[in-house]
Amino acid sequence: MAISIKRIDKSYPSRKYKELVFVSGLRGTPKLIVDGYSFIRNKGNFRTTYWRCSKLRSLGCKAKVITSQLDNKVSVTDPVHCHMPDYRQYI
Secondary structure, eight states, X not given: OOOEEEESOTTXXXXXXXXXXXXXXXXSOEXXXXXXXXXXXXXXXXXXXXXXXXXXXXXXXXXXXXXETTTTEEEEEEOOOSSOOOGGGGO
């Protein structure tokens, strides 16, 4: 099943995402990995899930993603991270 990526904030240049994976975190909580950046579930319901960067508390990163179960879309609402991706963590 393909997942399309849609951008909401038009002030950022369009970007193609190479990798988008759903995984389980250490405690079994869902995580979303987008191009090496990890997001944890912030809130949501049966159709929409809001994700925040997993480095929000430690580094203050405010990047956010919204996923929709109804139409399989991923919306990147704030794509700017204040840190580099950590690909090694997910190998």
